Structure formats: C-alpha cells, structure tokens
Amino acid sequence: MCLIAFAWHVHPRWRLLLAGNRDEFHARPSAPLAHWADSPITGGRDLEAGGTWLGATAAGRCCVVTNVRDPRDPQHGASRGLLATDYLNGPDDALVHARKLVDTASDYRPFNLLTFDTAHGFYIGNRPQARAQAIEPGIHGLSNADFNTPWPKTRALMQRLRHWMDAGHEEDFAPLLAALADERQAPDETLPDTGVGLERERWLSSAFIRGEQYGTRASTIVAIDYKGKGRIVERRFGPNARFDGESELIIR
Structure with a gap:
C-alpha cells in the first residue's frame, strides 16, 4: 500500500475501518482479492514475491504494509510483503509479534507495517531505525513516510474518513x-x-495515481467489527487507470 487512513476503536460498528490505495508498477504480477487456498488469509497476492500488501483473517486480524520513499536508501533485504503473511499466518498476537519483529526488522527492505488483532494495533517500521508503537484509538494515516506524517494526501484522506464517520455511515463505502x-x-x-x-512529488501527491507504467493498482476498504467479523472491498485498475474489476468478500 502507499496511502492509508484508518479509524481504530472509534466507530460504533467497526473496530477497524481502513481505506487505502496500493500503488505499484503495472507489470508486477499480482492476484486479486481472494480467500487463499493455502492460508487463512483473505486479500490480494503478490505473485512475484508471494506475500501481500493487505490481508485479514477470520480471527479478527489485519495487516497492511507500505514501502518508504527514499531513493537514497538501498532496497536490500527480504520482501516487505512477507511481513504481512508471516503475521497473519503466525501464532503471535499483535503485541508479541511487534516485540519480536523489532529485533529482526533490519533484515527487510524499508517498510511501514500496521498489525491489528482483536485487542491491539501496532505500527512497526525500520527507518531510520527499528521501532514499534502501539496505536491509540482514533483516526490515523500512513503513506510512504513515518506513521502519521502529515503529507497532504494523507491528511486529506483522514479528513474524508472523519467526514464519513460524522455522517453516520456504516455500510455505504462509496464516499x-x-x-x-x-x-x-x-x-x-x-x-x-x-x-x-x-515533478514526481507533484504526480505522487494525489490519492489516486494515474500512469502507464506505474500507478494505483487497487483501492481497498476493510471493515472489521468488534466481534472480529468483517469484509473487504477491492477495486482494481490497470495502466492509465483502466478499471479492471471490483470484488467484495466476507473475511473468513
């Protein structure tokens, strides 16, 4: 993912309500939102490295990963997408997982990771150094910088999410x-x-990125209630914002 806004423990129905865009090279192979046959994960799948940018499980767990935008920082280490699948497939809750990951975070390419279970939410990152931060109830944002860095598009999406909540929406995700x-x-x-x-800062400053080779590949809504039940909506796009389909799945 490259842009995320989410509400944690503040919506009357949804314990976690998350909206995000995945920006990626269009040539990178990926599978659309699905229930994975070999895992409890519901999410899209990176067919190059095998991980995911966003996934959830029926246990009320959710995980989202972004990269860190810094062309001076070498992209060495294990794939970021494996961080998400390791958490979602693993036995540890978000608290234990965060404590362990800090010790090995330097083994991965530059990343921001959000992990949630039924009780806890965590931000874990490895730039400029490894750290884990518990997520407090509220509306938060994340892009390709540190947690809650106020980039314009991050602030704008957080405001749109707040307006959505103030309007009393529960299931109308169209806004x-x-x-x-x-x-x-x-x-x-x-x-x-x-x-x-x-020029590139300008191009990347919008929520939705339109491009022939690189751009927004998926727009996703995750809604998980206080009992751990939820669903994911995904809209997919090809080069130059070509609409490639929409899926909605119950998390199971």
Missing part, C-alpha cells in the same frame, strides 16, 4: 472509494521533499 479515486494534486508549497524531484 470512501470516491476519496481514494481523488486525482487532485497538492499545492507545491505543501509537498514533501523525498528526493524524487518536484
């Missing part, structure tokens, strides 16, 4: 999907400087 489809770019004076140059 959140519309927020994820927003192609408006941020003003230059608000852009971060991540070392990719002004």
Whole structure:
C-alpha cells in the first residue's frame, strides 16, 4: 500500500475501518482479492514475491504494509510483503509479534507495517531505525513516510474518513472509494521533499495515481467489527487507470 487512513476503536460498528490505495508498477504480477487456498488469509497476492500488501483473517486480524520513499536508501533485504503473511499466518498476537519483529526488522527492505488483532494495533517500521508503537484509538494515516506524517494526501484522506464517520455511515463505502479515486494534486508549497524531484512529488501527491507504467493498482476498504467479523472491498485498475474489476468478500 502507499496511502492509508484508518479509524481504530472509534466507530460504533467497526473496530477497524481502513481505506487505502496500493500503488505499484503495472507489470508486477499480482492476484486479486481472494480467500487463499493455502492460508487463512483473505486479500490480494503478490505473485512475484508471494506475500501481500493487505490481508485479514477470520480471527479478527489485519495487516497492511507500505514501502518508504527514499531513493537514497538501498532496497536490500527480504520482501516487505512477507511481513504481512508471516503475521497473519503466525501464532503471535499483535503485541508479541511487534516485540519480536523489532529485533529482526533490519533484515527487510524499508517498510511501514500496521498489525491489528482483536485487542491491539501496532505500527512497526525500520527507518531510520527499528521501532514499534502501539496505536491509540482514533483516526490515523500512513503513506510512504513515518506513521502519521502529515503529507497532504494523507491528511486529506483522514479528513474524508472523519467526514464519513460524522455522517453516520456504516455500510455505504462509496464516499470512501470516491476519496481514494481523488486525482487532485497538492499545492507545491505543501509537498514533501523525498528526493524524487518536484515533478514526481507533484504526480505522487494525489490519492489516486494515474500512469502507464506505474500507478494505483487497487483501492481497498476493510471493515472489521468488534466481534472480529468483517469484509473487504477491492477495486482494481490497470495502466492509465483502466478499471479492471471490483470484488467484495466476507473475511473468513
């Protein structure tokens, strides 16, 4: 994933309500949202490295991973997507998992990881050094920088999520999907400087990225209630924002 906003323990129905976009090279092979035959995971699947960018299980667990945008940082180490599958397939709850992962986080490519179970949520990252942070109840955001870094598109999506909640929505996810489809770019004076140059900062500043070779591949909503039951909605896109289908699955 490259843009995430989520509400944790603040919505009256949904313990976790998450909206996010996955931006990736269109040539990278991936499978759409599905119940995995060889695992309890419900999610999309990276067919190159075998992991996932977002997944959930019937045990009320969810995991999301992003990269860290810094062209000066070498992409060495194990695939980030394996962090998500290891957590979702593993025996440890979010608290124990976070404590263990800090010790091995340097073995992976630069990452941000969100893990949730029925009681806890954690942010774990390995840049500039490994750390784990418990997630407090509230509305939070994450992109390709540190947790809750106020990039314009992150702040905007968090605001759209707050408005969705204030409107009393429970199952109408259309406004959140519309927020994820927003192609408006941020003003230059608000852009971060991540070392990719002004033109690319502008292009990457919108929630939805349109491109021939690289862009938004999937827009996803995850909703998990206080009993651990939930569902995932995924819209998929090809080069230049070509619509490639939509799926909705009960997490099981």
